[in-house]
Amino acid sequence: MEHIDLLYKLRYFLGDLIENLAREHQEIVQSASRSPLVALPLTTQSEKRNNLIAVIFQIECNLQEIGDHFSFANITQFNQCLHQEEILFDLNATFHLENIQEEKQIAFIKMTAVNDARAIIQKYIDDTHRQIEDLSISIIFGKLICDMSQWNQSQLYFQHLLNDSHEEDLALIEHHIGQAHYWKGEWNEARKYHQCALNRMTQVEPASIKYSAFVLSDIGEILYRQGKYEEAEEFHQEALAIRKKYYSSEHVNIASSLENIGLIQKQRLKHHEALIFLQQALTIREKYDDCFHVAIATNLCNIGSILTEQGKYDEAFDYHQRAMSIYKKNYPLDHVYIATTLNHMGAILSQQERYDEAVDTVQQAWSLQKKFYPFGHIDIVISLNNLGDIKFAQEKYDEALDLYQQHLSIQMKYYSFDHMNIVHTLYRIGFAFGKEKKNYDQALEFHQQALSILKTYYPTYYGHISCSFLCIGHDL
Template identity: 45%
Template sequence: YSKQSFIYKLINKVLRTEDIDLLYTFRFFIGDLSENLQREHEKILLSKEKILNVYRGLKLDKEEFNKLKENQGKLISTNGYLSTSRLKSLALNFALKPTKRTDVISVLFHIQCNIELIDKNIIFADINQFSEYPDEQEILFDLNACFEIESIEENKSLQIIKMTVSNEGQKITKVFIELTEKETEEQSVSIVFGRLLCNLGEYDKSQKYFQQLLNDSNDEDQAWIECNIGRVLHLKGEWQEAQEYYDSAYDRMMKNKPARIKDSAGVLNNIGIILDDQGKYDEALDYHQRALKIREKFHPSDHIGIAASLNNIGANLYDQGKYDEALDYHQQALKIKEKFYPSDHISIADSLNNIGNILLDQGKYDEAFDYHERALKIREKFYPSGHVNIAASLGSIGVILHNQGKYDAALDYHKRALKMREIFYPSGHVDIATNLNNMGLCYEYQKKQKMALDYYQHALTMYERFLPVDHPSQQRTERNIRRLYGKT
């Protein structure tokens, strides 16, 4: 790696671009490199060195530098190995190297590490004896390193960014892993990684990763892998294909000796959600109740899996207009989640969102707004780069504002939601259709009939691509169009 050969360039590119195909191909090399770094790291811990000062000099484009300025006092993690030097003079040479580019800034990173205080899992190593360039006195940080930006000293020719190695990234990772292990129970780390990609909205990457995993998997993992491919396809709006993967996963679990009854609850749960989305509420409710019954048999009453089933039954009842019953189920689910998760966990936001939707449809707009605003704050913190669930919160707040007669403000929220959804669903989606329909309503109430009709028709066209003709959402938009034409 230190030779800066094609391997060095490839590994850095793979980690920087997060190319799933290449990450999967090079996973053994990356794992081996990290293991070697850990062995060398032990030598630093056994030495008498207490404070380590290292430097890195480079050119940064202005946009990247401004992002760092905005995040002073916050954490930063590199998406790759970080090469630094004990020699400030060497780093300065890199930073001040002449260039013809006018859009870059000379930057010197000064990183300080208190070796006695940092977590043992923050790995860095002196690779001087292995390096092709021993005079550089290179210290290489592993993938899991996290830093806090202490200060930025701005000068005309050089910007000096002072950072300290931080334990906070390890704490965040530890909490995530512990919670994920409780949620996924017997699923392997390989599957957890794919789920993380999916949860971040990286649907194509997640699908590609799971497909590769399925090709190389053992029999034990195949059912869960198929279930997770189904989940990704479901979230992409490809319901028929998702159903096929769910059915295959369920069959595989049932054919196992002995049958994997406990695991099957997760698959039944997901099939139920697809049926809900298709408007087949009675059939969906049966699947949700079967999943709940299994979970109640195998788990204590406050298990997070039971909360998931209660949540799904609540969502089903909500879609059927049974708001009081739905609210009871969602409140039960929230109560379990609040015992299981920290207060700002993303799953808490999901329950707040669901309760907010019920209050909205009950006409309790102020209460609904509070719930959705709380959900939005958690989601924006959890997904700083955007996510479809942020769009859902924005859309719900838009509907509340519409019902309060605040049409301009409502449109602003709907536009923000639409912009985000179009990024995550470039080929269209039911949620985009709903977004367009809601914008049409705002324009209709503003007496902008032509614009309203345009949005309704766009919504209907998209609904027709994804929904059966008798689905309530499609029928609602058709009524909106007839009303504008005066054919009610």
């Protein structure tokens, strides 16, 4: 996905090429394996570039199992070096990763050819169309890139589509550009594109009211991330009202709205109400989707996080393990969702005083996040926060304080000063000062700062305000 410009320009040519290759080679059933004696020397050709890893793919093809839809050809006769026995695979070829072994600085990746490509593609298209009817393949392709956590590439693809579009719905393209910005943590830019999309949808004849619920919901998610929970709920309630007009009560889009409203109740510490919304959403999803759908995993994680706050650690851990099994089935090569789930599990392990396991789990999450996010991205603070909590529980207060302060510095770049998550970080810094430095005056200063934010911007969040008074009482 690195060369999205070239891929976009050649998209029609590549489609014709794949079709012609499949047609010309549909009778080919012979195979030839490249000799290791030939492959091994090729791994040393780029030895001057020390930033590369030598890789040899060991591919096994069982012709009886893969059937006629898997196209590959022995093209040795067209190669100047006949002894190389070169094999050409169709671009639609799919492989199952069996294992990776490293020997003498060479990675050997063993794969098995499988006939899953069409089924995987069709399932993704069908799942998308069940949510959003009549979405074009061009839009679905860009959405897929975004779902693979390739947000820059998805944004670039949709920008090309926006500039070159003649038949595509401009509002849909703008909406998806906004989604790419959202995942990158660029919430203000995301909001601008979502608002443009929403304006187009409501101004055209006939108005695209049905699809506008997706945009309203995404604006609600941005406001939620920004800590504007009351405003976020208004957008989610509006999206839910539209969806109730167009969908049955057991449609998956209804579940999305219920889940979003439940998460806002969680922020208010109304855990019972939040669980009702999230369980309703999960019930709908389990009836509507197959049991390994990603949306079910996210729903399970959200329930697990509430159970954690209620102190029901074993039950919460079970929910996160169920979610993890789904994510790993859908994303065998890792994903930000896996990192998020690892962080949830690490937090539970810390609460259970299993600190070594907790550190290992959160470190795994942090390593994954570094693959997808630049350092300083807002979602990395979850790992910093969890590591800080573990260090605090281990009475390593100076290390905890350092992690909390890193956490706060990143938050200040993304959030306004009155964000609820900043309140939580102020609590933590205050406790760390009180424990490590025995500096109760400074601890009191941080806790009073948190209380001031709550009383000014969250006056009805009584659970949070009472916790803040308890913190101040501890300092006095």
